[in-house]
Amino acid sequence: MAFHIVLVEPEIPANTGNIARTCAATGVHLHLVRPLGFDTDDRTLKRAGLDYWYAVNITYYDHFEEVKEANPGGRFFFATTKADRYYTEYQFQDGDFFVFGKETKGLPPEILNAHKESLIKMPMTDKVRSLNLSNSAAIIVFEALRQNGFPGMN
Secondary structure (H helix, E strand, C coil): CCCEEEEECCCCHHHHHHHHHHHHHHCCEEEEECCCCCCCCCHHHHHHHCCCHHHCCEEEECCHHHHHHHCCCCCEEEECCCCCCEHHHCCCCCCCEEEECECCCECCHHHHHHCHHHEEECCCCCCCCCCCHHHHHHHHHHHHHHHCCCCCCC
16 A cells, blocks of 8 residues: 555646656655646656656546545645645554645535545745645655655655
8 A cells, every 4th residue: 555646737847747747756656636737748747757657556437436535544734735634643544545625726625615624734934825745745745754654665
């Protein structure tokens, strides 16, 4: 089993490519929820992921509920600036899902409202609205890996 990153309607190919590279480096499963703001054969997407695409376990979905239906026992955490609790306040377990929204709007209100008990945020000053999507995903994944002793990594 491994951790999972779910990107709901990502818009910027370079962010998704960078996240794919992080997934390849960490053994994290990548889940992409359509519509995507780019073609999966986009040159920028491939360049950001470099030549690591072969090492990425990736699954595509047409809507977020499909992700939950395919993983009924999964624990889902939703990254948003609207959360009350920091990601460091949770003890993550192997198999957890970290869900991120599109770069311009974040996760839709219906997803946030349905999962209020598992919203997570990162501390930051009030000088910015949010962190870059690929940075946010890496921060949370590496915290989950750290909490679990970096399984399968050297």
